[in-house]
Amino acid sequence: MSSQPGAIVAPLAADQRSRRDARHDRQFRWLLKICALLVLASLVGAAGATLWGGRSAFASFGWHFLVSSTWDPGNDVYGALVPVYGTIVTSFLAVMLAVPISFGIALYLSEVAPRWLRTPVSSAIELLAGIPSIIYGMWGLFIFAPFFSAHIKPWLTNYLGDSPDDGKLSWVAQHVPFIGKLFGSSYPFGASILTAGIVLAIMITPFISSVMREVFQTVPTRLKESAYALGSSTWEVSWDIVVPYTRSAVIGGILLGLGRALGETMAVTFVLGNAMQLSPSLLDPGSSIASTIANQFSEAVGLQKSTLMALAFLLFVITFIVLLIARLMLRQLARKEGT
Amino acid sequence: MGALYLRRRITNWLALGLSMLATLIGLGFLGWILWDTLMRGISALNLRLFSTITAYGNEGGLANAMVGSLIIDLLGIAIATPIGVLAGTWLAEYAHHTKLGETIRFFNDILLSAPSIVMGLFVYTIIVLPSTALTHGNTTFSGFAGGVALALIALPVIVRTTDEMLRLVPSTLREAALSLGVPQWKLTTQILIRAARSGIVTGVLLALARISGETAPLLFTAFGNNFMTLNPMEKMASLPQIIYQYANDPGDKMHALAWAGAFVLTMFVLLLSLASRLILSRNKVSHD
Numbered sequence: 001m002s003s004q005p006g007a008i009v010a011p012l013a014a015d016q017r018s019r020r021d022a023r024h025d026r027q028f029r030w031l032l033k034i035c036a037l038l039v040l041a042s043l044v045g046a047a048g049a050t051l052w053g054g055r056s057a058f059a060s061f062g063w064h065f066l067v068s069s070t071w072d073p074g075n076d077v078y079g080a081l082v083p084v085y086g087t088i089v090t091s092f093l094a095v096m097l098a099v100p101i102s103f104g105i106a107l108y109l110s111e112v113a114p115r116w117l118r119t120p121v122s123s124a125i126e127l128l129a130g131i132p133s134i135i136y137g138m139w140g141l142f143i144f145a146p147f148f149s150a151h152i153k154p155w156l157t158n159y160l161g162d163s164p165d166d167g168k169l170s171w172v173a174q175h176v177p178f179i180g181k182l183f184g185s186s187y188p189f190g191a192s193i194l195t196a197g198i199v200l201a202i203m204i205t206p207f208i209s210s211v212m213r214e215v216f217q218t219v220p221t222r223l224k225e226s227a228y229a230l231g232s233s234t235w236e237v238s239w240d241i242v243v244p245y246t247r248s249a250v251i252g253g254i255l256l257g258l259g260r261a262l263g264e265t266m267a268v269t270f271v272l273g274n275a276m277q278l279s280p281s282l283l284d285p286g287s288s289i290a291s292t293i294a295n296q297f298s299e300a301v302g303l304q305k306s307t308l309m310a311l312a313f314l315l316f317v318i319t320f321i322v323l324l325i326a327r328l329m330l331r332q333l334a335r336k337e338g339t
Numbered sequence: 340m341g342a343l344y345l346r347r348r349i350t351n352w353l354a355l356g357l358s359m360l361a362t363l364i365g366l367g368f369l370g371w372i373l374w375d376t377l378m379r380g381i382s383a384l385n386l387r388l389f390s391t392i393t394a395y396g397n398e399g400g401l402a403n404a405m406v407g408s409l410i411i412d413l414l415g416i417a418i419a420t421p422i423g424v425l426a427g428t429w430l431a432e433y434a435h436h437t438k439l440g441e442t443i444r445f446f447n448d449i450l451l452s453a454p455s456i457v458m459g460l461f462v463y464t465i466i467v468l469p470s471t472a473l474t475h476g477n478t479t480f481s482g483f484a485g486g487v488a489l490a491l492i493a494l495p496v497i498v499r500t501t502d503e504m505l506r507l508v509p510s511t512l513r514e515a516a517l518s519l520g521v522p523q524w525k526l527t528t529q530i531l532i533r534a535a536r537s538g539i540v541t542g543v544l545l546a547l548a549r550i551s552g553e554t555a556p557l558l559f560t561a562f563g564n565n566f567m568t569l570n571p572m573e574k575m576a577s578l579p580q581i582i583y584q585y586a587n588d589p590g591d592k593m594h595a596l597a598w599a600g601a602f603v604l605t606m607f608v609l610l611l612s613l614a615s616r617l618i619l620s621r622n623k624v625s626h627d
Contacts, residue, residue, distance in 0.1 A: 033429055124369060247547055
């Protein structure tokens, strides 16, 4: 046996091959790991680049930057309050408007609609999520803002605002505190914080409703059927069984929508009016962080450019925190499921 | 029929009615937006749109923007696909239950919804500024920078789909190959990725649909160009950026061009996402 050369060579070759394979495996593993680390790097890099770009703004304005509403390119003095306020208020409005609608859609699609209708309707709603944000912006600018200023805004200023056309304050404006200020406006056009909030709400509704619908489906049928067997109505099962069971994931889905709204640029830029002023009225134009950057970055130099970078850093931090909480809450339900 | 029973029934009908109303409102806005985009877009469509460049303004078309968009989008996908597929493979095959793997998966999900304008500024800082300094201002904004910015937006989508699709591949396939002595890199590249191919392609299409509608990151990277260029090292126009520019223009003819561009863009994006969703619906995976 040992006189045959093949018998000696074969184990050697096999040994070499397994060593070669092990080396290739190691290299392959490293290549994959580096690619995966690039994901982290892009997140850290985005935060680092904007922080670095905004360093001179942070250095010259300090903490005052966050609370100052000045925006004066002539004297090179900037504060972040107006765009931060606009970003938070428009996103908050969007979530307030989108949550009940999304909840209704998710409820309808998971508990109410006949089976044959569920797939087409949910695909249509998801289609809404696929429309590019610039289209929302254009539609908002050319169609919705004129409609808003012709039909919705006069009603709001006359019945809720503190500056109605005929000068007579409505009962609501006289008796409910702050509401007159919120809806009083002498700005004649449709672009406003509320308009941006509404367009954003339309944009984030499909995101929130698809998360809600997905988590509603994770509720064990056993739980629902027990409640039905005790005589509960569909609404009682939804509100008393499904919602409590999925609470953390539902909140996670809402925060996910909030994260989208905070970072949205195009849909907002077109309908916000881009005014660097702080107004208590929702019907006055404003600015958001993203719209300010989109409008001013190309022409900005020196400290203004640095300020816009600093604003981008703030936006990144705000959305990061919101999305972090969202994902943590969504993960709680996944844990409960044991996946 | 007691009063309590009646009240519960009325509450139930009211709530279910409201949920139907909410769905109708959602569908109504979808119809409203699509209707206007279709009507105004189609009425502004003509051949000039595809044959003339934006340098002619009112009398021009959008040919250079469409070509630019195509180049920038494909660049973005070409950069993001290999990195995304490899990273997703690492998450699914090598780091399923490790701390680093969980961390990267978690932050990838956050990156999915990170503000795109910040990604644009990031690429502006790492590509546009250095190339301006290195070439003494000869190369500033470029189609390449735009492609990198879009790649950063496409990356998390591809990572996530690859990760989920690979985890759907039955482990018997892995065990069978390993028991034959196949090295792991061969198992991964030639068996697992091949088995999950249709799902991964879907993820890439979804990513393409997502980035082709992005405007904000292109404003400070590809910038725009009124002339036709195929060179990715030059400033480059893109469809979303031209729509943004024309919609902000006071002229009515510019608005018509913007609507035509919006129509072409919407059709492209919706067809892409419809196609990918059709493939996806066969493999049940979530994509929030």
